[in-house]
Amino acid sequence: MPDTETHPLSIVTDVIVLALATAVLIFVIRGFRKRSSLLTFQPRTPVPWGLVDIGLILLAMILSEAGMLAITTGIQSLYGLSADSEGADIYQQMIRMMASSASKLITLFTGLAVLCVRCKSTNEDVGWSWGGVPRDLKQGVTAFLLMVVPVFSIQSVLSQFFEPEHPIITLLLETPSPMFFAICGVMAVFVAPVVEEFLFRVVIQGWLENVAAYWKTKGPLRERVNYAQVILGGNMPTMLDLGAADGSEESHDENILKISPSWWPIVASSALFALAHLGNSADPIPLFVFACGLGYLYQRTHRILPCIIVHMLLNSISMWKLWLLVKASQ
Numbered sequence: 298m299p300d301t302e303t304h305p306l307s308i309v310t311d312v313i314v315l316a317l318a319t320a321v322l323i324f325v326i327r328g329f330r331k332r333s334s335l336l337t338f339q340p341r342t343p344v345p346w347g348l349v350d351i352g353l354i355l356l357a358m359i360l361s362e363a364g365m366l367a368i369t370t371g372i373q374s375l376y377g378l379s380a381d382s383e384g385a386d387i388y389q390q391m392i393r394m395m396a397s398s399a400s401k402l403i404t405l406f407t408g409l410a411v412l413c414v415r416c417k418s419t420n421e422d423v424g425w426s427w428g429g430v431p432r433d434l435k436q437g438v439t440a441f442l443l444m445v446v447p448v449f450s451i452q453s454v455l456s457q458f459f460e461p462e463h464p465i466i467t468l469l470l471e472t473p474s475p476m477f478f479a480i481c482g483v484m485a486v487f488v489a490p491v492v493e494e495f496l497f498r499v500v501i502q503g504w505l506e507n508v509a510a511y512w513k514t515k516g517p518l519r520e521r522v523n524y525a526q527v528i529l530g531g532n533m534p535t536m537l538d539l540g541a542a543d544g545s546e547e548s549h550d551e552n553i554l555k556i557s558p559s560w561w562p563i564v565a566s567s568a569l570f571a572l573a574h575l576g577n578s579a580d581p582i583p584l585f586v587f588a589c590g591l592g593y594l595y596q597r598t599h600r601i602l603p604c605i606i607v608h609m610l611l612n613s614i615s616m617w618k619l620w621l622l623v624k625a626s627q
Contacts, residue, residue, distance in 0.1 A: 304621035314445055314614065321442040336436075336597035340555050343507040345416040347530020351500060353415075357407035358400070365396035387472045391480055398484045401492040408495060416530065424499055424601035436598060437606025444590045445611060451583040459579040466619060473623050482616050490608035497570045497588065498595040498604050504530075505562035506596070513557055522554055556599075563592030587611065 329335060369392050412418040420426060469478060511519070511527045567588035571581040591604045 302625055304625040307618050307621045307625075310614070310618065310621075314442075318442045318446045321439055325439070325443065336594070338558055338597050339599050340557070341421065341599050343510060343527075343554055343556060344422045344503040345418055345530070346412055346500065347504055347507070347526065347528055349530045350411050350416055351504060351530075353411050354404065354408040354496070354500060357411075358404040361400040361403040361407070362397075365400045369393055369396045387468055387474050387477050390468055391477050394477075394480045394484055398480075398488045401484075401488050405492045405495055408500065412500075422503075423495075424503075424595070424599055426600075429600065430602065433598075433600050433602035434606060436594070436600075437603040438610070440590065440594050440603060441607040441610040444587060444607060445614065448583050448587045448590075448611065449614075451586060452580070455579040455582060469619065469623050470626050473626075478616075478620060478623070485612045485616050486609055490605050490612060493570070493573075494591070494595075494601055494604040494608055497566050497573075498591060499601050501569060502562050502566040502592055502595060505565055506556050506559065509559035509562050510554060510556045513559070514554055558596060563589055563596060567592050 325335065372392065373389060409423070412423060416422075469481070507527055511522060511524065514522065567585050570588040571585035574581050574584050591607060594607065595601070595604050
């Protein structure tokens with residue numbers, strides 16, 4: 298990657314983000330003195346999916362990616378273009394980026410179909426509520442301002458020791474194209490955040506929280522929960538009407554297997570998120586930290602929109618700074 302001077306607007310962006318992040322941090326610290334945690338934990342019952350459903354979604358992802366790869370390879374062969382990704386020009390990369398976006402969207406819609414049709418999932422299960430949108434937007438912006446400085450700081454430090462190896466960035470610097478940048482921007486700012494938060498936070502972390510809740514459960518309730526359903530999936534007995542069914546006088550709350558805070562589902566889903574980005578130099582390290590923040594946000598709220606907002610804003614800043622880097626290189 299060629300050495301370029303920092304664009305003045307990039308510095309201005311950093312100053313504005315740092316100022317806003319500092320203001321939010323002060324506000325949160327003041328509020329933290331009155332509470333025992335950054336966010337109030339919102340309990341919920343387990344999600345109705347498991348490894349079988351995750352496997353079906355992963356299979357859909359593999360098949361969609363293979364199908365899109367076959368289509369793009371066929372188009373390239375038809376016009377006598379090289380199928381080698383390293384030798385692809387910017388127009389070939391545009392086709393591949395659009396195909397990748399289409400593959401991710403197919404995975405998203407297939408995943409939603411699996412959860413809604415096979416698992417009978419509700420809006421609450423997938424972390425969505427139209428009435429909670431204003432609150433989710435506020436939480437997302439606040440969380441972004443708390444995460445952006447640590448994540449970018451780690452990335453900046455690592456860039457001093459590891460040479461960036463992202464082929465898309467290199468191609469943009471060598472052959473600036475507004476059209477290609479727009480395609481990359483749509484994928485980075487809109488497609489990737491929605492699909493990745495659905496997969497890693499809602500589907501994977503949601504299931505891991507089921508497993509964690511099961512191992513924390515004790516007494517008669519644990520004996521009445523089918524461990525195979527916890528692992529493989531299915532409508533787990535949340536025991537909403539169990540008391541009435543067995544003649545017990547227990548309250549409903551005592552018959553519900555509830556999700557409770559556990560740290561390891563956050564770490565596990567974040568590690569998978571980082572592994573999914575291997576090959577981009579040292580990016581998996583700050584992305585792991587970033588994913589842990591997103592995992593904590595999802596654990597406390599069990600809402601997908603705040604996580605998507607954080608992800609979108611971070612990628613937006615990254616794409617904006619990348620465009621300024623491209624402009625400075627000219």
